[in-house]
Amino acid sequence: MALKTILLSFRRVFLLCASFIILLVASSCETDPPLFPVGEVMGYKPLYASDFVDTDVRVIEPQPINNPGKIYYYGSYLFLNEGGYGVHLINNVDPSNPRQVGFIKIPGVGDVAIRGNMMFANSFRDLVTIDLSDLANIREVGRLEDVFPDAPSNLVPPDRGYFECVDTEKGRVLGWGYQLLDNPKCFR
Amino acid sequence: MKNFTYRYTILIIILVFSLSGCSLDSENSFDPGTGQGGSLARFTILDNFLYIVDDTSLKTVDISDPLNPHLLSTTLLGRGIETIFPYGGYLFIGSTDGMFIYSVEQPDNPTFVSIFSHLTACDPVVVQGDYAYVTLRDGVDCWQAINQLEVVNVSNVFDPRLERTVPMRNPHGLGVDERILFVTEGTFGLKQFQLDNPTNPVELRFIDTLKAFDVIMNNGLLMVVGQDGLFQFGYGQDGSMVLLSAIKRQ
Numbered sequence: 001m002a003l004k005t006i007l008l009s010f011r012r013v014f015l016l017c018a019s020f021i022i023l024l025v026a027s028s029c030e031t032d033p034p035l036f037p038v039g040e041v042m043g044y045k046p047l048y049a050s051d052f053v054d055t056d057v058r059v060i061e062p063q064p065i066n067n068p069g070k071i072y073y074y075g076s077y078l079f080l081n082e083g084g085y086g087v088h089l090i091n092n093v094d095p096s097n098p099r100q101v102g103f104i105k106i107p108g109v110g111d112v113a114i115r116g117n118m119m120f121a122n123s124f125r126d127l128v129t130i131d132l133s134d135l136a137n138i139r140e141v142g143r144l145e146d147v148f149p150d151a152p153s154n155l156v157p158p159d160r161g162y163f164e165c166v167d168t169e170k171g172r173v174l175g176w177g178y179q180l181l182d183n184p185k186c187f188r
Numbered sequence: 189m190k191n192f193t194y195r196y197t198i199l200i201i202i203l204v205f206s207l208s209g210c211s212l213d214s215e216n217s218f219d220p221g222t223g224q225g226g227s228l229a230r231f232t233i234l235d236n237f238l239y240i241v242d243d244t245s246l247k248t249v250d251i252s253d254p255l256n257p258h259l260l261s262t263t264l265l266g267r268g269i270e271t272i273f274p275y276g277g278y279l280f281i282g283s284t285d286g287m288f289i290y291s292v293e294q295p296d297n298p299t300f301v302s303i304f305s306h307l308t309a310c311d312p313v314v315v316q317g318d319y320a321y322v323t324l325r326d327g328v329d330c331w332q333a334i335n336q337l338e339v340v341n342v343s344n345v346f347d348p349r350l351e352r353t354v355p356m357r358n359p360h361g362l363g364v365d366e367r368i369l370f371v372t373e374g375t376f377g378l379k380q381f382q383l384d385n386p387t388n389p390v391e392l393r394f395i396d397t398l399k400a401f402d403v404i405m406n407n408g409l410l411m412v413v414g415q416d417g418l419f420q421f422g423y424g425q426d427g428s429m430v431l432l433s434a435i436k437r438q
Binding site for chain 2: 041042064067070073097098112113114116144147160
C-alpha cells in the first residue's frame with residue numbers, strides 16, 4: 001500500500017515535472033502546470049456572437065444573478081458584473097437591504113469605472129461611456145472603437161488560469177466572461 | 189491654564205483626526221466623484237484619466253470629455269497583466285511577472301519606476317502607507333504551486349522589498365483599511381487579518397463557508413463577491429464583523 005502510494009506520488013511528480021518542462025520550453029515558466037479535473041472554479045467562458053441578439057448598451061429590468069463577477073462601488077450603488085453580459089445595478093443606500101433596481105446590458109463587459117456619473121466600460125473591442133445621471137434613463141453617450149483590438153480574435157482568455165474551451169461550432173468568439181465554471185478542460 | 193490645556197487637547201485631537209483622515213484611504217477618496225473598484229479591477233480613474241490594463245499593456249485614456257474619450261498611449265508591459273491599483277501618485281500593476289510600479293506624476297504619460305518580481309506570479313495588489321499587499325496564486329517555484337500573501341515594503345518605490353510571506357490556500361482579491369486586511373481564498377473562504385504591525389498580518393478570522401474572490405472595503409462596509417453571490421458586512425478596526433445582507437446567486 002505504502003509502496004503504491006510512493007509510486008503514485010512519483011508518477012504525479014514525474015507528470016508535473018514533464019508538464020512543467022513542456023511549459024517551461026513553451027512559455028518560459030509563466031504558467032503553472034494545470035491540474036485536471038478541477039471541479040468548480042472561477043475562470044473565463046467564451047462569449048459567442050450567437051449569444052447576443054445585438055450588442056447595444058441599454059437598461060432592462062433586474063435580472064437574476066447567475067454568474068457574479070467583479071464589483072464596483074459608486075455613490076451608494078453597487079455594480080456587479082454578470083458573466084460578461086452586463087452589470088446588475090444595486091441600490092445600496094441601506095447595505096442591510098440592498099435592492100436590485102435594474103440591469104445594464106453591456107455585451108462583453110469585463111470592467112467598469114465611474115467618475116462624475118459617467119461609467120466607462122469595455123464592450124468587446126470598444127470602450128463605451130454610459131451616462132448614469134438619470135437612473136431612469138441610463139444610456140450610451142460615447143464610444144471609442146477598437147481600443148482592445150486583440151480581444152475578439154483570441155482563442156484564449158485575457159488571464160492565465162482555467163477556462164472553458166472554445167467550441168468552434170458555436171461560431172465566432174466575441175469576448176470572455178469571468179464566472180464560475182464547472183470542471184473546465186482548458187488552461188493557459 | 190486649564191482652559192489653555194483644554195484648547196490644546198482639542199487642537200491635537202483635530203490634528204490627529206485630519207492626519208489619519210489623509211492616510212486612511214486610497215486615491216478614491218481624493219475625488220468624491222470617482223467610484224471604487226475591487227483589487228481585481230483592470231480599470232482605474234485618476235482625475236481626467238482612465239488607466240486600463242489588458243493582458244499585455246497599460247492604456248491611458250483621456251476622459252476629460254467623457255462623451256469623446258481618446259486613447260493617449262498604449263505601453264507594452266509584457267504578458268499576464270491582470271490588475272491595477274492607484275495609490276499615492278503611483279499605479280501598482282499586478283501581473284504574472286510581478287508587480288509593476290508606474291508613476292503618474294505626468295498623468296497623461298505614466299512612467300516606469302520599478303518592478304517587484306519575487307516568484308513568477310503575483311496577482312492583485314493593494315497598497316496602504318509604506319506597504320503593498322500582494323496575493324500570489326498558484327505561483328510557480330519549480331513544480332511546486334505557491335499560494336501566499338506577500339507584504340512588500342514600497343517606501344522606496346524604486347526598490348520594493350519583500351518583508352514577509354503568509355501562506356494561503358488559493359488567494360484572489362484583497363482589501364485593506366487601516367488595521368484590517370481581508371484576503372479572499374476563492375472556494376476556501378475569506379480571511380480577516382489584523383495589522384497592528386503593518387508588516388505582520390495576524391489572522392483573526394477564517395470564514396470557510398463564504399466562497400470569495402474579491403472585496404471592496406469602504407469606511408466600515410465590506411462588500412464580498414463570490415460564486416454564491418454578494419455579501420455585505422460591517423467591520424470595525426477592533427476586528428468585529430457582522431453580516432448585513434446577502435444577495436444570493438439564483
